[in-house]
Amino acid sequence: MVRKKKAAEYEAKIQQAMMVLGGVSEDSTTPRNIRRAAKEAIEALQNTEFTAAVRASNAVSRLDEILQDPNMPPYTRVKLWNVMSLIEAIKD
Numbered sequence: 231m232v233r234k235k236k237a238a239e240y241e242a243k244i245q246q247a248m249m250v251l252g253g254v255s256e257d258s259t260t261p262r263n264i265r266r267a268a269k270e271a272i273e274a275l276q277n278t279e280f281t282a283a284v285r286a287s288n289a290v291s292r293l294d295e296i297l298q299d300p301n302m303p304p305y306t307r308v309k310l311w312n313v314m315s316l317i318e319a320i321k322d
Contacts, residue, residue: 240282240320244275247289247313251275260306267296268310275317286320289313 254260255268274288293310296302302310 237282240286243316243320244282244285247317248272248275250309250313254306254309257306260303261299261301264296264299264302264306267292271313281322283320283322286317290318 251268251272255265255272257265260268271289271292274292275285277285277288280288293314297307297310297314
């Protein structure tokens with residue numbers, strides 16, 4: 231029972247993260263490489279062959295690489311930090 235509740239909670243967090251990442255990936259004021267990284271993070275979160283924790287970890291690692299980019303607009307950086315804090319809490 232508790233495990234199902236956790237799984238549903240994690241899926242809700244993943245959906246929320248994907249919505250924010252979708253916004254970043256479609257924002258024309260964001261550099262192309264950052265939009266591409268957001269799309270890759272979405273793909274990592276959608277990959278159902280892995281557990282929620284592995285998907286979240288893959289997405290975090292992709293976003294972590296791109297957060298060092300000096301060309302990233304500050305508002306985009308804040309959105310990505312929020313996504314990371316949201317999905318970093320997902321554990322197996």
